[in-house]
Amino acid sequence: MTTGTSKPGPLAGIKVLELGTLIAGPFCSRMLAEFGADVIKVEAPGNGDPLRQWRVLKDGTSLWWSVQARNKKSITLNMKDERAQEIARKLALEADVIIENYRPGVLEKWKLGYEDLKQLNPATIMVRLSGYGQTGPLRDLPGFGAIGESMGGIRYVSGHPDRPPVRIGISIGDSIAALHGVIGAMMALRHRDVTGGRWNGKQGADCVAGQGQMVDVALYEAVFNMMESMVPEFDFAGVVRERTGGALPGIVPSNTYTTGEGMNIVIAGNGDAIFKRLMSAIGREDMANDPGLARNDGRVPRTEEIDAAIQQWCSTQTIETALATLQAADVPVGKIYSVKDMMNDAQFLARDMFEQHQFADGTPVKLPGITPKMSETPGQTKWLGPELGAHSDEILQSLGYDEAHIKMLRDQGVV
Structure with a gap:
């Protein structure tokens, strides 16, 4: 597998625990991993993240996975088992940032909620991505990116005026939410560091830690945040922006x-x-x-x-x-x-927007280059999305589990 340069990224030394599947949470942690964070992704034993089987596959695994999970470490945990929850809790207490996109209440059921962890580690930073946020009358409803795009306003203005609204051809709602998660994580890390820094692992009077916080990202709100001047236009002038096809309304030509x-x-x-x-x-x-x-x-x-x-x-x-x-x-x-146009375009090529890599069997594959471009600490691809549970033993050993204990956990379906 082709790897990037060995120069450390700007987030080197930052530990991230990813508790989530599919797009919003994993894309958030993907960007942190691209710039040097040590990201541990928790997956269910058996099939792992459903994204592994989405869209075009190679040997049963999605090509999307090679991008979405690059630079991450994969550990399998059956989160229905209390022993797996305890392992996740240990990882969470060691993490600088926890990223999750379960439905609100799931982590609390496992005693992994923000308030649970904050009691043990005051510097806990948890980025929570969900359809409707952690509060409000809709918080418990399932909310995928498509619903966030619809409620947040982007679907209403997409398409032609004489036809029903259309969706953007990618999961834009999830991706916008993920970027808000990245921004929130960076601001929370800054606040933690200026208020005392990383937790020293001690309790009581010996506790040294900056102030952590929860970053609550609702998909519909992240999309809504992109809606420019819609609110004051409606409030002040009663204007409802409508679908206008390829035109940009009010900005001519x-x-x-x-x-x-x-x-x-x-x-x-x-x-x-x-x-x-x-x-x-x-x-x-x-x-x-x-x-x-x-x-x-x-x-x-x-x-x-x-x-x-x-x-x-x-x-x-x-x-x-x-x-x-x-x-x-x-x-x-x-x-x-189209993507074909991009991959033959001189500007894309001059900006290194395609990286050449290879799978474990030697098959070559191109991945999108990393953005933004940073002059001193650029992002890099160290490895492609890992096989399911590829780092389970390594991670468990780092927590103090010996080989016999790990084998027992595996035999009993915990990992």
């Missing part, structure tokens, strides 16, 4: 247009100076010099007229001539990329 050979192109000419350059480039000096169109508030009422002029020009161009003309005029423009 910014839309998707079709070239002569039927290719789609995105043009964002909504800056005042950019608009003038755009209209000059497409031969519409009349519109470029129209004082009524000099500002966005003047262009909005004439959106259809402006879009029609741009579309008429695009229909006489190939996608390459359109791109070349508008790029020369310093107008933001781009074609809509």
